[in-house]
Amino acid sequence: MTQSPTKHTLLLLAALLFTSSLAVAIWLVRFVYTGSLGFIFLQWNLFLAWLPVLFALLARRKGASRWGRWLWGGLWLLFFPNAPYLLTDLLHLGQIGRVPIWYDLIMLLTYALAGLFVGFASLFWLHDLVARTWNRVAGWLFVLVVLALSSFGVYIGRFLRWNSWDLVLNPTILLRDLADHLLVRSQFLETAVVTVLLTAVFIGTYFIIFALPPQMAVVREQ
Incomplete structure:
Protein backbone atom coordinates (compact mmCIF):
# COMPACT_ATOMS: atom_id res chain seq x y z
CA MET A 1 0.00 0.00 0.00
CA THR A 2 1.39 3.40 -0.95
CA GLN A 3 1.81 6.12 1.65
CA SER A 4 0.21 9.52 1.44
CA PRO A 5 2.57 12.41 0.61
CA THR A 6 2.28 13.68 4.19
CA LYS A 7 3.32 10.35 5.68
CA HIS A 8 6.12 10.00 3.14
CA THR A 9 7.40 13.49 3.98
CA LEU A 10 7.31 12.79 7.71
CA LEU A 11 9.11 9.48 7.22
CA LEU A 12 11.80 11.15 5.13
CA LEU A 13 12.21 13.95 7.68
CA ALA A 14 12.59 11.36 10.44
CA ALA A 15 15.31 9.58 8.47
CA LEU A 16 17.11 12.87 7.82
CA LEU A 17 16.91 13.82 11.49
CA PHE A 18 18.32 10.43 12.46
CA THR A 19 21.29 10.79 10.11
CA SER A 20 22.01 14.33 11.29
CA SER A 21 21.63 13.32 14.95
CA LEU A 22 24.02 10.43 14.38
CA ALA A 23 26.60 12.84 12.97
CA VAL A 24 26.28 15.14 15.99
CA ALA A 25 26.46 12.16 18.37
CA ILE A 26 29.71 10.99 16.79
CA TRP A 27 31.14 14.49 17.25
CA LEU A 28 29.96 14.60 20.88
CA VAL A 29 31.77 11.33 21.62
CA ARG A 30 34.88 12.87 20.11
CA PHE A 31 34.42 15.98 22.24
CA VAL A 32 34.00 13.97 25.47
CA TYR A 33 37.04 11.85 24.65
CA THR A 34 39.37 14.73 23.77
CA GLY A 35 37.89 17.70 25.61
CA SER A 36 38.57 19.63 22.41
CA LEU A 37 36.11 21.65 20.36
CA GLY A 38 37.82 20.59 17.15
CA PHE A 39 35.41 20.34 14.21
CA ILE A 40 32.83 22.45 16.07
CA PHE A 41 32.24 24.26 12.76
CA LEU A 42 30.51 21.12 11.49
CA GLN A 43 27.49 21.93 13.68
CA TRP A 44 27.07 25.33 12.01
CA ASN A 45 27.54 23.84 8.55
CA LEU A 46 24.92 21.18 9.30
CA PHE A 47 22.50 23.82 10.56
CA LEU A 48 22.93 25.78 7.32
CA ALA A 49 22.35 22.56 5.36
CA TRP A 50 18.93 22.20 7.02
CA LEU A 51 17.71 25.67 6.03
CA PRO A 52 16.84 24.58 2.45
CA VAL A 53 14.56 21.91 3.94
CA LEU A 54 12.64 24.58 5.85
CA PHE A 55 12.35 26.82 2.79
CA ALA A 56 11.32 23.91 0.55
CA LEU A 57 8.57 22.86 2.96
CA LEU A 58 7.31 26.44 3.15
CA ALA A 59 7.35 26.77 -0.65
CA ARG A 60 5.31 23.62 -1.21
CA ARG A 61 2.91 23.92 1.71
CA LYS A 62 -0.79 23.84 0.93
CA GLY A 63 -2.26 27.27 0.37
CA ALA A 64 1.05 29.01 -0.34
CA SER A 65 0.62 31.99 -2.67
CA ARG A 66 2.53 32.28 -5.92
CA TRP A 67 4.63 35.13 -4.55
CA GLY A 68 5.22 33.19 -1.36
CA ARG A 69 6.50 30.24 -3.37
CA TRP A 70 8.85 32.51 -5.31
CA LEU A 71 10.14 34.02 -2.05
CA TRP A 72 10.76 30.70 -0.31
CA GLY A 73 12.09 29.19 -3.51
CA GLY A 74 14.57 32.04 -3.88
CA LEU A 75 15.77 31.61 -0.29
CA TRP A 76 16.00 27.88 -0.89
CA LEU A 77 18.22 28.41 -3.94
CA LEU A 78 20.40 30.89 -2.03
CA PHE A 79 21.09 28.46 0.82
CA PHE A 80 20.98 25.15 -1.06
CA PRO A 81 24.76 25.00 -1.76
CA ASN A 82 25.36 24.80 2.00
CA ALA A 83 24.03 21.23 1.96
CA PRO A 84 26.47 19.64 -0.54
CA TYR A 85 29.19 21.97 0.82
CA LEU A 86 29.56 19.55 3.74
CA LEU A 87 31.23 17.12 1.33
CA THR A 88 34.19 19.49 1.08
CA ASP A 89 34.74 19.35 4.84
CA LEU A 90 36.48 16.04 4.14
CA LEU A 91 39.46 18.25 3.33
CA HIS A 92 39.93 18.72 7.08
CA LEU A 93 40.66 15.04 7.63
CA GLY A 94 43.81 14.60 9.71
CA GLN A 95 44.16 18.30 10.46
CA ILE A 96 42.57 18.55 13.91
CA GLY A 97 43.33 16.77 17.19
CA ARG A 98 44.80 13.43 18.24
CA VAL A 99 41.83 11.20 17.42
CA PRO A 100 42.49 8.17 15.16
CA ILE A 101 42.09 9.22 11.56
CA TRP A 102 39.57 6.45 10.89
CA TYR A 103 37.23 7.93 13.51
CA ASP A 104 37.42 11.40 12.01
CA LEU A 105 36.90 9.90 8.55
CA LEU A 129 6.64 21.25 -7.27
CA VAL A 130 8.11 22.59 -10.52
CA ALA A 131 7.07 19.49 -12.46
CA ARG A 132 3.49 19.72 -11.18
CA THR A 133 3.32 23.47 -11.81
CA TRP A 134 4.70 23.27 -15.37
CA ASN A 135 5.75 19.86 -16.71
CA ARG A 136 8.30 17.06 -16.32
CA VAL A 137 10.80 18.63 -18.72
CA ALA A 138 10.74 21.88 -16.74
CA GLY A 139 11.23 19.86 -13.56
CA TRP A 140 14.39 18.18 -14.85
CA LEU A 141 15.75 21.41 -16.34
CA PHE A 142 15.26 22.95 -12.90
CA VAL A 143 17.25 20.13 -11.30
CA LEU A 144 20.14 20.41 -13.76
CA VAL A 145 20.39 24.20 -13.45
CA VAL A 146 20.19 24.07 -9.65
CA LEU A 147 22.91 21.43 -9.37
CA ALA A 148 25.20 23.38 -11.70
CA LEU A 149 24.64 26.61 -9.76
CA SER A 150 25.10 24.87 -6.42
CA SER A 151 28.38 23.34 -7.61
CA PHE A 152 29.58 26.84 -8.48
CA GLY A 153 28.31 28.00 -5.08
CA VAL A 154 30.26 25.26 -3.31
CA TYR A 155 33.39 26.40 -5.13
CA ILE A 156 32.81 30.02 -4.10
CA GLY A 157 32.29 28.96 -0.50
CA ARG A 158 35.25 26.59 -0.24
CA PHE A 159 37.86 28.38 -2.34
CA LEU A 160 36.85 32.05 -2.11
CA ARG A 161 35.37 31.76 1.41
CA TRP A 162 32.13 33.63 0.71
CA ASN A 163 28.82 32.79 2.40
CA SER A 164 25.30 32.56 0.99
CA TRP A 165 24.17 35.75 2.70
CA ASP A 166 27.06 37.72 1.20
CA LEU A 167 25.20 37.66 -2.11
CA VAL A 168 22.64 39.92 -0.40
CA LEU A 169 24.79 41.79 2.12
CA ASN A 170 27.96 42.30 0.06
CA PRO A 171 27.02 41.67 -3.58
CA THR A 172 29.36 44.25 -5.10
CA ILE A 173 32.45 43.06 -3.23
CA LEU A 174 31.59 39.41 -3.90
CA LEU A 175 31.11 39.95 -7.63
CA ARG A 176 34.29 42.02 -7.87
CA ASP A 177 36.27 39.33 -6.07
CA LEU A 178 34.77 36.66 -8.33
CA ALA A 179 35.54 38.66 -11.47
CA ASP A 180 39.15 39.24 -10.38
CA HIS A 181 39.47 35.53 -9.65
CA LEU A 182 38.10 34.39 -13.01
CA LEU A 183 40.29 36.78 -15.00
CA VAL A 184 43.36 34.74 -14.02
CA ARG A 185 43.59 31.83 -16.46
CA SER A 186 44.78 29.22 -13.95
CA GLN A 187 42.08 30.19 -11.47
CA PHE A 188 39.43 30.19 -14.19
CA LEU A 189 40.43 26.65 -15.17
CA GLU A 190 40.34 25.57 -11.53
CA THR A 191 36.87 27.07 -11.13
CA ALA A 192 35.62 25.39 -14.31
CA VAL A 193 37.05 21.95 -13.50
CA VAL A 194 35.79 21.92 -9.90
CA THR A 195 32.35 23.16 -10.93
CA VAL A 196 31.99 20.65 -13.78
CA LEU A 197 33.19 17.71 -11.68
CA LEU A 198 30.92 18.57 -8.76
CA THR A 199 27.99 19.04 -11.13
CA ALA A 200 28.59 15.61 -12.65
CA VAL A 201 28.84 13.97 -9.22
CA PHE A 202 25.71 15.70 -7.93
CA ILE A 203 23.68 14.87 -11.05
CA GLY A 204 24.75 11.23 -10.96
CA THR A 205 23.95 10.96 -7.25
CA TYR A 206 20.56 12.61 -7.66
CA PHE A 207 19.65 10.31 -10.55
CA ILE A 208 20.48 7.27 -8.41
CA ILE A 209 18.43 8.54 -5.47
CA PHE A 210 15.56 9.49 -7.78
CA ALA A 211 15.54 6.00 -9.32
CA LEU A 212 15.51 4.16 -5.98
CA PRO A 213 11.80 4.41 -4.96
CA PRO A 214 10.48 2.21 -7.84
CA GLN A 215 13.20 -0.35 -7.13
CA MET A 216 12.37 -0.38 -3.40
CA ALA A 217 8.70 -0.82 -4.24
CA VAL A 218 9.59 -4.02 -6.11
CA VAL A 219 11.53 -5.28 -3.08
CA ARG A 220 8.62 -4.56 -0.72
CA GLU A 221 6.21 -6.47 -2.97
CA GLN A 222 8.32 -9.64 -3.00
Whole structure:
Protein backbone atom coordinates (compact mmCIF):
# COMPACT_ATOMS: atom_id res chain seq x y z
CA MET A 1 0.00 0.00 0.00
CA THR A 2 1.39 3.40 -0.95
CA GLN A 3 1.81 6.12 1.65
CA SER A 4 0.21 9.52 1.44
CA PRO A 5 2.57 12.41 0.61
CA THR A 6 2.28 13.68 4.19
CA LYS A 7 3.32 10.35 5.68
CA HIS A 8 6.12 10.00 3.14
CA THR A 9 7.40 13.49 3.98
CA LEU A 10 7.31 12.79 7.71
CA LEU A 11 9.11 9.48 7.22
CA LEU A 12 11.80 11.15 5.13
CA LEU A 13 12.21 13.95 7.68
CA ALA A 14 12.59 11.36 10.44
CA ALA A 15 15.31 9.58 8.47
CA LEU A 16 17.11 12.87 7.82
CA LEU A 17 16.91 13.82 11.49
CA PHE A 18 18.32 10.43 12.46
CA THR A 19 21.29 10.79 10.11
CA SER A 20 22.01 14.33 11.29
CA SER A 21 21.63 13.32 14.95
CA LEU A 22 24.02 10.43 14.38
CA ALA A 23 26.60 12.84 12.97
CA VAL A 24 26.28 15.14 15.99
CA ALA A 25 26.46 12.16 18.37
CA ILE A 26 29.71 10.99 16.79
CA TRP A 27 31.14 14.49 17.25
CA LEU A 28 29.96 14.60 20.88
CA VAL A 29 31.77 11.33 21.62
CA ARG A 30 34.88 12.87 20.11
CA PHE A 31 34.42 15.98 22.24
CA VAL A 32 34.00 13.97 25.47
CA TYR A 33 37.04 11.85 24.65
CA THR A 34 39.37 14.73 23.77
CA GLY A 35 37.89 17.70 25.61
CA SER A 36 38.57 19.63 22.41
CA LEU A 37 36.11 21.65 20.36
CA GLY A 38 37.82 20.59 17.15
CA PHE A 39 35.41 20.34 14.21
CA ILE A 40 32.83 22.45 16.07
CA PHE A 41 32.24 24.26 12.76
CA LEU A 42 30.51 21.12 11.49
CA GLN A 43 27.49 21.93 13.68
CA TRP A 44 27.07 25.33 12.01
CA ASN A 45 27.54 23.84 8.55
CA LEU A 46 24.92 21.18 9.30
CA PHE A 47 22.50 23.82 10.56
CA LEU A 48 22.93 25.78 7.32
CA ALA A 49 22.35 22.56 5.36
CA TRP A 50 18.93 22.20 7.02
CA LEU A 51 17.71 25.67 6.03
CA PRO A 52 16.84 24.58 2.45
CA VAL A 53 14.56 21.91 3.94
CA LEU A 54 12.64 24.58 5.85
CA PHE A 55 12.35 26.82 2.79
CA ALA A 56 11.32 23.91 0.55
CA LEU A 57 8.57 22.86 2.96
CA LEU A 58 7.31 26.44 3.15
CA ALA A 59 7.35 26.77 -0.65
CA ARG A 60 5.31 23.62 -1.21
CA ARG A 61 2.91 23.92 1.71
CA LYS A 62 -0.79 23.84 0.93
CA GLY A 63 -2.26 27.27 0.37
CA ALA A 64 1.05 29.01 -0.34
CA SER A 65 0.62 31.99 -2.67
CA ARG A 66 2.53 32.28 -5.92
CA TRP A 67 4.63 35.13 -4.55
CA GLY A 68 5.22 33.19 -1.36
CA ARG A 69 6.50 30.24 -3.37
CA TRP A 70 8.85 32.51 -5.31
CA LEU A 71 10.14 34.02 -2.05
CA TRP A 72 10.76 30.70 -0.31
CA GLY A 73 12.09 29.19 -3.51
CA GLY A 74 14.57 32.04 -3.88
CA LEU A 75 15.77 31.61 -0.29
CA TRP A 76 16.00 27.88 -0.89
CA LEU A 77 18.22 28.41 -3.94
CA LEU A 78 20.40 30.89 -2.03
CA PHE A 79 21.09 28.46 0.82
CA PHE A 80 20.98 25.15 -1.06
CA PRO A 81 24.76 25.00 -1.76
CA ASN A 82 25.36 24.80 2.00
CA ALA A 83 24.03 21.23 1.96
CA PRO A 84 26.47 19.64 -0.54
CA TYR A 85 29.19 21.97 0.82
CA LEU A 86 29.56 19.55 3.74
CA LEU A 87 31.23 17.12 1.33
CA THR A 88 34.19 19.49 1.08
CA ASP A 89 34.74 19.35 4.84
CA LEU A 90 36.48 16.04 4.14
CA LEU A 91 39.46 18.25 3.33
CA HIS A 92 39.93 18.72 7.08
CA LEU A 93 40.66 15.04 7.63
CA GLY A 94 43.81 14.60 9.71
CA GLN A 95 44.16 18.30 10.46
CA ILE A 96 42.57 18.55 13.91
CA GLY A 97 43.33 16.77 17.19
CA ARG A 98 44.80 13.43 18.24
CA VAL A 99 41.83 11.20 17.42
CA PRO A 100 42.49 8.17 15.16
CA ILE A 101 42.09 9.22 11.56
CA TRP A 102 39.57 6.45 10.89
CA TYR A 103 37.23 7.93 13.51
CA ASP A 104 37.42 11.40 12.01
CA LEU A 105 36.90 9.90 8.55
CA ILE A 106 33.67 8.21 9.68
CA MET A 107 32.54 11.41 11.39
CA LEU A 108 33.22 13.60 8.37
CA LEU A 109 31.56 11.10 6.04
CA THR A 110 28.47 11.04 8.25
CA TYR A 111 28.22 14.83 8.17
CA ALA A 112 28.82 14.83 4.41
CA LEU A 113 26.10 12.25 3.78
CA ALA A 114 23.71 14.02 6.15
CA GLY A 115 24.23 17.27 4.26
CA LEU A 116 23.87 15.61 0.87
CA PHE A 117 20.69 13.73 1.84
CA VAL A 118 19.14 16.82 3.43
CA GLY A 119 19.90 18.91 0.37
CA PHE A 120 18.67 16.36 -2.14
CA ALA A 121 15.46 15.80 -0.17
CA SER A 122 14.69 19.51 -0.43
CA LEU A 123 15.64 19.43 -4.12
CA PHE A 124 13.29 16.50 -4.71
CA TRP A 125 10.40 18.41 -3.13
CA LEU A 126 10.96 21.47 -5.31
CA HIS A 127 11.60 19.27 -8.35
CA ASP A 128 8.15 17.79 -7.76
CA LEU A 129 6.64 21.25 -7.27
CA VAL A 130 8.11 22.59 -10.52
CA ALA A 131 7.07 19.49 -12.46
CA ARG A 132 3.49 19.72 -11.18
CA THR A 133 3.32 23.47 -11.81
CA TRP A 134 4.70 23.27 -15.37
CA ASN A 135 5.75 19.86 -16.71
CA ARG A 136 8.30 17.06 -16.32
CA VAL A 137 10.80 18.63 -18.72
CA ALA A 138 10.74 21.88 -16.74
CA GLY A 139 11.23 19.86 -13.56
CA TRP A 140 14.39 18.18 -14.85
CA LEU A 141 15.75 21.41 -16.34
CA PHE A 142 15.26 22.95 -12.90
CA VAL A 143 17.25 20.13 -11.30
CA LEU A 144 20.14 20.41 -13.76
CA VAL A 145 20.39 24.20 -13.45
CA VAL A 146 20.19 24.07 -9.65
CA LEU A 147 22.91 21.43 -9.37
CA ALA A 148 25.20 23.38 -11.70
CA LEU A 149 24.64 26.61 -9.76
CA SER A 150 25.10 24.87 -6.42
CA SER A 151 28.38 23.34 -7.61
CA PHE A 152 29.58 26.84 -8.48
CA GLY A 153 28.31 28.00 -5.08
CA VAL A 154 30.26 25.26 -3.31
CA TYR A 155 33.39 26.40 -5.13
CA ILE A 156 32.81 30.02 -4.10
CA GLY A 157 32.29 28.96 -0.50
CA ARG A 158 35.25 26.59 -0.24
CA PHE A 159 37.86 28.38 -2.34
CA LEU A 160 36.85 32.05 -2.11
CA ARG A 161 35.37 31.76 1.41
CA TRP A 162 32.13 33.63 0.71
CA ASN A 163 28.82 32.79 2.40
CA SER A 164 25.30 32.56 0.99
CA TRP A 165 24.17 35.75 2.70
CA ASP A 166 27.06 37.72 1.20
CA LEU A 167 25.20 37.66 -2.11
CA VAL A 168 22.64 39.92 -0.40
CA LEU A 169 24.79 41.79 2.12
CA ASN A 170 27.96 42.30 0.06
CA PRO A 171 27.02 41.67 -3.58
CA THR A 172 29.36 44.25 -5.10
CA ILE A 173 32.45 43.06 -3.23
CA LEU A 174 31.59 39.41 -3.90
CA LEU A 175 31.11 39.95 -7.63
CA ARG A 176 34.29 42.02 -7.87
CA ASP A 177 36.27 39.33 -6.07
CA LEU A 178 34.77 36.66 -8.33
CA ALA A 179 35.54 38.66 -11.47
CA ASP A 180 39.15 39.24 -10.38
CA HIS A 181 39.47 35.53 -9.65
CA LEU A 182 38.10 34.39 -13.01
CA LEU A 183 40.29 36.78 -15.00
CA VAL A 184 43.36 34.74 -14.02
CA ARG A 185 43.59 31.83 -16.46
CA SER A 186 44.78 29.22 -13.95
CA GLN A 187 42.08 30.19 -11.47
CA PHE A 188 39.43 30.19 -14.19
CA LEU A 189 40.43 26.65 -15.17
CA GLU A 190 40.34 25.57 -11.53
CA THR A 191 36.87 27.07 -11.13
CA ALA A 192 35.62 25.39 -14.31
CA VAL A 193 37.05 21.95 -13.50
CA VAL A 194 35.79 21.92 -9.90
CA THR A 195 32.35 23.16 -10.93
CA VAL A 196 31.99 20.65 -13.78
CA LEU A 197 33.19 17.71 -11.68
CA LEU A 198 30.92 18.57 -8.76
CA THR A 199 27.99 19.04 -11.13
CA ALA A 200 28.59 15.61 -12.65
CA VAL A 201 28.84 13.97 -9.22
CA PHE A 202 25.71 15.70 -7.93
CA ILE A 203 23.68 14.87 -11.05
CA GLY A 204 24.75 11.23 -10.96
CA THR A 205 23.95 10.96 -7.25
CA TYR A 206 20.56 12.61 -7.66
CA PHE A 207 19.65 10.31 -10.55
CA ILE A 208 20.48 7.27 -8.41
CA ILE A 209 18.43 8.54 -5.47
CA PHE A 210 15.56 9.49 -7.78
CA ALA A 211 15.54 6.00 -9.32
CA LEU A 212 15.51 4.16 -5.98
CA PRO A 213 11.80 4.41 -4.96
CA PRO A 214 10.48 2.21 -7.84
CA GLN A 215 13.20 -0.35 -7.13
CA MET A 216 12.37 -0.38 -3.40
CA ALA A 217 8.70 -0.82 -4.24
CA VAL A 218 9.59 -4.02 -6.11
CA VAL A 219 11.53 -5.28 -3.08
CA ARG A 220 8.62 -4.56 -0.72
CA GLU A 221 6.21 -6.47 -2.97
CA GLN A 222 8.32 -9.64 -3.00
